Amino acid sequence: MNVARTQTKQAPRRAPRPGAVLAALAAAQFTVMLATSIVNVALPQIRAGAGLSDGGTTWVVNAYGLAFGALLLAGGRAADLLGRHRVLIAGLALFAAASLSAGLATAADVLIAARAVQGLAAAAIAPAALALTMDQFPSGPGRGKALGVWGAVSGAGGAGGVLLGGVLTQAWGWPWVFHAVALGAALVLAAVAVLVPHAAGRGAGRGVGRFDLLGTATVTLALTCLVWSLTTARGAGWTDGRVLGALGAAAVLLAAFAVLERRRPHALIPPRLLTTGQVAAGNLLMALLGSVWIALFFFLPLYQQQVLGSSPLVTGAGQLPLAGANMLGATLAPRISRRIGGPVTVTAALLTEAAGLMWLSRISAHGSYLADLLGPSILIGLGLSIAFVQLTALAVNGVPREDAGLAGGLVNTTRQIGGAIGLAALATLAGSVTARASTRQPPLEALTAGYRTVFTVAAAVLLTTALLALLLTHRTGPRTATPSTGPASGPRPA
Numbered sequence: 001m002n003v004a005r006t007q008t009k010q011a012p013r014r015a016p017r018p019g020a021v022l023a024a025l026a027a028a029q030f031t032v033m034l035a036t037s038i039v040n041v042a043l044p045q046i047r048a049g050a051g052l053s054d055g056g057t058t059w060v061v062n063a064y065g066l067a068f069g070a071l072l073l074a075g076g077r078a079a080d081l082l083g084r085h086r087v088l089i090a091g092l093a094l095f096a097a098a099s100l101s102a103g104l105a106t107a108a109d110v111l112i113a114a115r116a117v118q119g120l121a122a123a124a125i126a127p128a129a130l131a132l133t134m135d136q137f138p139s140g141p142g143r144g145k146a147l148g149v150w151g152a153v154s155g156a157g158g159a160g161g162v163l164l165g166g167v168l169t170q171a172w173g174w175p176w177v178f179h180a181v182a183l184g185a186a187l188v189l190a191a192v193a194v195l196v197p198h199a200a201g202r203g204a205g206r207g208v209g210r211f212d213l214l215g216t217a218t219v220t221l222a223l224t225c226l227v228w229s230l231t232t233a234r235g236a237g238w239t240d241g242r243v244l245g246a247l248g249a250a251a252v253l254l255a256a257f258a259v260l261e262r263r264r265p266h267a268l269i270p271p272r273l274l275t276t277g278q279v280a281a282g283n284l285l286m287a288l289l290g291s292v293w294i295a296l297f298f299f300l301p302l303y304q305q306q307v308l309g310s311s312p313l314v315t316g317a318g319q320l321p322l323a324g325a326n327m328l329g330a331t332l333a334p335r336i337s338r339r340i341g342g343p344v345t346v347t348a349a350l351l352t353e354a355a356g357l358m359w360l361s362r363i364s365a366h367g368s369y370l371a372d373l374l375g376p377s378i379l380i381g382l383g384l385s386i387a388f389v390q391l392t393a394l395a396v397n398g399v400p401r402e403d404a405g406l407a408g409g410l411v412n413t414t415r416q417i418g419g420a421i422g423l424a425a426l427a428t429l430a431g432s433v434t435a436r437a438s439t440r441q442p443p444l445e446a447l448t449a450g451y452r453t454v455f456t457v458a459a460a461v462l463l464t465t466a467l468l469a470l471l472l473t474h475r476t477g478p479r480t481a482t483p484s485t486g487p488a489s490g491p492r493p494a
Contacts, residue, residue: 030157031092033157035181040061041301067117074220075123092125096182160319166312230423276400278394289391290419303363325382328381353462363451
């Protein structure tokens with residue numbers, strides 16, 4: 001009996017299947033993306049329930065994006081140095097607590113503060129989860145499939161957030177938008193703790209002393225000033241003294257960061273990272289894609305509610321075709337890239353998304369979902385997901401294991417900062433076009449004119465991005481951007 005018990009105690013624990021590990025990590029990414037868009041449909045109800053002003057309502061969105069974008073690099077480096085598994089677990093726990101606090105908030109400042117803490121936690125979750133995925137799936141077809149799943153859940157999180165936000169707001173009220181995210185984060189935390197091997201999440205293991213505190217503080221403050229100025233410019237205008245001052249401070253701090261990083265032995269962004277593979281090209285292209293991506297999920301629900309008069313529930317349901325196309329495209333992306341090569345795949349994907357946005361630029365004040373939105377949504381979903389998978393692969397393939405968390409943080413940062421810049425610029429553009437049109441057109445016509453302009457400019461940005469992708473990704477051969485190729489960088493013994 002004792003022998004049997006001893007043998008039972010010593011029996012090795014069966015390792016979770018790779019698919020289960022990927023599902024847990026992808027769920028963490030889905031949760032982060034869900035929190036980005038789930039509040040969009042509920043903003044009118046949140047404003048009334050929490051007593052927010054116009055500016056305060058904007059900061060329900062901006063507080064999350066500001067903290068998320070500014071702290072991603074720090075989160076990625078912390079994951080590399082402190083352990084990716086440990087940082088992911090801590091981030092999910094903080095994310096769940098902040099989400100619950102946001103749902104319970106009855107004052108505007110408490111709600112906005114909780115959203116900022118959500119963003120801080122997301123900045124730890126996203127790079128750690130991506131680095132763990134790269135650890136679990138070495139370069140090859142397995143990594144291509146993993147990145148396909150990653151792209152699917154990222155896009156589905158954005159579209160699913162609009163849908164879920166509409167359902168919850170209409171059924172139980174706006175607090176459940178945050179309660180649902182809190183419950184989801186808690187479930188993901190449990191899945192990660194059980195399914196993701198702890199040893200695979202260890203970083204470089206060389207101690208906290210190697211963390212570049214000065215560089216981290218400088219770039220975080222620079223990104224905070226940049227994102228704050230861009231989001232504030234939407235309401236205050238580009239000539240506002242605070243906006244100009246923050247932009248100037250961001251420029252000075254970024255210049256100081258560049259000088260510091262050249263001189264520090266353990267820089268936050270080691271120069272070697274930007275010269276590895278096509279990391280620099282991948283991040284530039286991802287920033288341009290992000291400038292359109294985040295704006296799309298902001299303006300599309302507004303058009304449906306403000307112009308077409310759709311309810312929150314109908315608006316959310318209208319995102320289902322886009323989410324479905326997104327998941328399909330992300331699943332097919334690795335297979336397509338193996339057949340025709342990475343550069344052609346990413347260029348075609350960007351052109352497909354641009355075509356969908358050009359179609360959207362023909363919307364009217366008297367349109368309908370079926371005639372004006374369904375077809376463009378499918379094209380955009382397919383193009384967006386394939387481009388995202390390819391550009392993520394471009395930005396992380398070939399990166400040494402000790403820098404994987406930082407590479408994941410960098411590509412998430414460029415997408416988030418690109419999104420902040422794009423959203424601020426396009427919102428300002430839409431507002432100015434609407435203001436001019438309102439002097440000679442009915443209100444709905446004027447609103448629609450602003451949205452048409454936004455979609456036209458977004459299409460032009462993607463056309464430029466497609467041209468750059470064709471030029472930059474062809475430099476090292478026809479298949480550089482393919483997720484299933486590249487130097488082996490699989491998991492090493494911890």
